[in-house]
Amino acid sequence: MDVNSGSVHSLDKEGYDVFSAVMKNHDDLRSADKNTAIKVFKNEIEGSDCEQARETLEELVYLTENDELFSDAPDILLEDDLKKARPVIKALCLHVAHDCNLACRYCFAEEGEYHGKRELMNFHTGKKALDFLISKSGGRKNLEVDFFGGEPLMNFEVVKEIVAYGRELEKKAGKHFRFTLTTNGVLLNTEVNDFLNKEMDNVVLSLDGRREVNDKMRPFRNGSGSYDYIVPKFQSFVKSRGDKKYYLRGTYTGNNLDFTEDLLHMADLGFSEISIEPVVTEPKEPYAIRKEDIPRICKEYDKLAAIQSQREAKGNCFHFFHFMIDLESGPCITKRLKGCGSGTEYLAVAPNGDLYPCHQFVGRDEFLMGNVDAGIVNKEIAERFLSCSVLTKKECKDCFAKFYCGGGCMANAWNSKGDINAVYGIGCELERKRVECALMLQASRVSPD
Amino acid sequence: MKHIKTISKKPIDHKTRKGGCGECQTSCQSACKTSCTVGNQTCEQKK
Numbered sequence: 294m295d296v297n298s299g300s301v302h303s304l305d306k307e308g309y310d311v312f313s314a315v316m317k318n319h320d321d322l323r324s325a326d327k328n329t330a331i332k333v334f335k336n337e338i339e340g341s342d343c344e345q346a347r348e349t350l351e352e353l354v355y356l357t358e359n360d361e362l363f364s365d366a367p368d369i370l371l372e373d374d375l376k377k378a379r380p381v382i383k384a385l386c387l388h389v390a391h392d393c394n395l396a397c398r399y400c401f402a403e404e405g406e407y408h409g410k411r412e413l414m415n416f417h418t419g420k421k422a423l424d425f426l427i428s429k430s431g432g433r434k435n436l437e438v439d440f441f442g443g444e445p446l447m448n449f450e451v452v453k454e455i456v457a458y459g460r461e462l463e464k465k466a467g468k469h470f471r472f473t474l475t476t477n478g479v480l481l482n483t484e485v486n487d488f489l490n491k492e493m494d495n496v497v498l499s500l501d502g503r504r505e506v507n508d509k510m511r512p513f514r515n516g517s518g519s520y521d522y523i524v525p526k527f528q529s530f531v532k533s534r535g536d537k538k539y540y541l542r543g544t545y546t547g548n549n550l551d552f553t554e555d556l557l558h559m560a561d562l563g564f565s566e567i568s569i570e571p572v573v574t575e576p577k578e579p580y581a582i583r584k585e586d587i588p589r590i591c592k593e594y595d596k597l598a599a600i601q602s603q604r605e606a607k608g609n610c611f612h613f614f615h616f617m618i619d620l621e622s623g624p625c626i627t628k629r630l631k632g633c634g635s636g637t638e639y640l641a642v643a644p645n646g647d648l649y650p651c652h653q654f655v656g657r658d659e660f661l662m663g664n665v666d667a668g669i670v671n672k673e674i675a676e677r678f679l680s681c682s683v684l685t686k687k688e689c690k691d692c693f694a695k696f697y698c699g700g701g702c703m704a705n706a707w708n709s710k711g712d713i714n715a716v717y718g719i720g721c722e723l724e725r726k727r728v729e730c731a732l733m734l735q736a737s738r739v740s741p742d
Numbered sequence: 743m744k745h746i747k748t749i750s751k752k753p754i755d756h757k758t759r760k761g762g763c764g765e766c767q768t769s770c771q772s773a774c775k776t777s778c779t780v781g782n783q784t785c786e787q788k789k
Contacts, residue, residue, distance in 0.1 A: 299754035308745030349745045360752065367756055384768035401776070433764055435786070437771045473771050497773055540773040568773040614773045618781040620750035622788045627762035629754065632769070633778045639768045651770065696754055697781030699769070705777070720777060728781065732749075739749045 294732065296693050300361040301620060303736050304349075311349040324691075330363040367626060367684065378627075380634065380679070381431035385422055386641040386652045389414040389451055390443040394479045396514045399544060399572045399580065401653060402443060407643070408656035413448045414644040419455035421665040422642045427466050429668070436463075439473045441641075441652055446480035456492050475499065475542075477511070478523040478530070486533050495538040498527050502543050502555020502569070509548060510580070528563055540614060543569040546580035550589050553597045560604075560611040568614035571723055573653075573705060582719055591726045598730035602737050618697060618731040629683070632699025636662070636678025650678055653704030678703065681714050688716045694728040763787060 294301050304312060316322055319333050331354055338350045356362040391402070392411040423438070430436055438459065440452050452474070459470045474489060475497040489496050500523060501507040508518025531539060541564040545552035552569055559567050571582050571590070582590070597613065604610045623629075633639060636650030643655050646665040654660040663670035682700060689695040701724065705717035765786040769778055 297754065297756070298752040299750060300748065300752050301750040303747045303749055305745050305747075311745075345745070352743050352746045355743075356746065356748075361748065364752075365756075381764065383764055384771055386770070435765045437768055439771050471767070471771075475775070495772065497775075542773050542775075544776075570774060570776050573776045614782065615779055618779075619784065620753055622785060623753050624766060624780055624783045624785050625762040625787075626754060626756050628766060628780055628783065628785075632780055634768055635770070638764065639770065652775065698778050699780040700778070702776065702778040724777065724779070727779075731781075736749050740747060 294693060295356075295362045295364055296696070297366050298360055298364040299620070299623070299696060300356075300364075301732055301735065302356065302361070303740055307345045308349045308352070311346045312353065315350070315353075325363060327357055327360070327363045327365065330357050367630065380631075380637045381433055382426060382429040382638060382640060383433045383435070384437035384439070384634070384639040385426050386439045386441050386639070387414065387419060387422055387445075387455070388442060388641060388643050388652070388655060389419065389440050389445045389455075390448040391644050392447050393442060393444045393477070394447060394514065395444070395477050395511055395519055396516075397477075397511045399510055399546060399574050399578070401573055402655075406443075409643075412644040414451060414642075414646075416451050416454040416458075418642075418644070418646040418665060419451060420458050421646060423455065423459050423462055423470075425665045425668065427462060427468060430468065434467070435469050435471060437471045437473065439475065441475050444477055444479065445474055446476050446485060449480065449485060453488060471495075473497070477519070478526045479519070481526040481530050486530050489530070490534050490537060493537075495540065496530075496534070497540045497542050498530070499542055499544075500524065500527060500559065501545070502549070502552065503558045506549045506555055507543075510544070510546060524562060531564060539566055541567050542614075543567075544572050545569055546572040546574075547582055547586060548580050550586060550593060553593050553600065556597060556611070556613065557600065565611050566614075567611050571720070573708065584719060587719065587722050590723060594723075594726045594730050598734055602734055605734075605738070606741075615727040616731045616734055618728065618735075620732070620735045626696075629696040629699055631682055633702070635703055636675055650674065651704060653702075654707075677713065685714055686716055688718075688721065692721065692725065694721075694725045697728045698724045 334350045334354045338347050341347050390413050391406050463470050471494040472492055473495040474493050477499045504520040507520045511519050541559050556569050574581050641649045641652040641655050648662045649655045649660050662674045669675055683689045683695045686700050701716045703713040705720050706715045707713050709717040766783055769780050
């Protein structure tokens with residue numbers, strides 16, 4: 294893979310042997326620029342009497358000359374461009390309910406309450422959040438609003454009011470709201486399903502997989518398991534949704550490092566759009582993902598990729614969110630460098646209207662940026678987030694996956710290192726593995742043999 | 743090309759300067775919420 298252009302090449306056995314030998318003989322080639330690499334390959338051609346080796350080396354020269362190998366890194370000017378670009382706000386995560394009807398053990402919202410008290414957002418605050426978003430969105434047409442919690446359906450009437458207000462507002466402002474909602478499914482019913490199918494661009498449904506795995510971490514507040522109550526509701530909802538977007542999203546922990554079984558269980562329940570994420574929690578928790586778990590988890594991703602490939606060949610495939618990397622085009626370089634846009638393009642709104650850089654920072658006083666009435670008051674926080682990119686994180690410099698994760702999750706970096714411009718090492722290892730698997734899947738589609 | 747097959751040809755366009763158009767989906771609005779994957783996001787200009 295050529296990191297800077299994203300080009301991916303597959304070599305046959307002879308080609309691989311030649312390339313490996315050249316790389317081994319020239320230690321500095323890995324970090325060489327285009328002209329140096331071409332020089333090395335041409336010297337090797339002159340010194341080789343093997344026809345197959347010369348063929349491969351000539352192909353390497355061709356790819357390098359065409360910027361498909363050893364291509365240039367984004368230059369320093371691009372970093373200046375990113376700093377100069379004053380991003381507009383295009384997405385809000387609305388915490389409409391800091392309350393939950395489940396008591397998930399790993400919840401970073403502390404069972405929905407986010408280091409504070411149980412609280413529901415009122416319509417007035419939601420309305421001002423949409424007004425704030427419109428006023429700060431500049432020339433962006435597509436604006437995103439995610440209803441989040443806690444459990445947002447515990448405040449369903451306000452969700453409906455905010456959406457109705459948004460639909461009026463978008464006509465007047467010449468904008469388009471893409472609403473999304475994340476739910477644990479407890480309160481889904483026919484009325485809610487109809488509303489979500491009509492208004493939500495995407496719905497994220499939370500389930501961890503097998504009954505025993507799910508119920509251990511996602512119990513009701515009385516301690517009983519939620520699986521039997523929720524799964525039929527999710528199945529009914531997805532059936533009613535037709536071809537509109539949804540994701541069944543699980544969390545895996547140290548308790549279920551065999552999470553492929555959970556993902557396959559979800560697929561066998563009839564769900565095709567699936568994500569499963571490593572738990573984010575304090576290292577002291579018994580179910581935390583630890584550094585020593587990484588080799589085991591990497592093997593699990595390999596297993597998952599192999600099964601996905603087999604199922605694709607049989608035509609009964611599921612789609613795993615993190616393996617769906619677009620190798621043909623994908624996002625622009627700016628997005629790849631900036632990542633999620635937290636604190637700049639994307640903000641979270643607490644039930645009382647307070648603004649934070651993202652949903653994971655909500656309730657942390659040192660990240661309070663302002664509120665929907667006054668706007669962004671603490672501009673220093675926004676500047677700190679604006680100054681973070683793949684180009685500013687030293688750990689990203691030599692990472693082959695840096696243009697696929699955008700520098701990683703800043704909340705994870707803060708939680709693990711106390712610095713948003715750092716990286717969360719375990720998360721990086723897992724992201725690299727997922728990108729590697731995604732590349733393998735794409736290669737297997739192009740060259741099934 | 744006899745020994746090397748290209749699977750993906752230069753998907754990362756370094757010439758797109760000026761901050762991008764910004765119309766694409768925010769990554770945390772899709773499914774992750776606790777990690778950051780931008781490589782699977784779709785460009786609105788290429789839809």
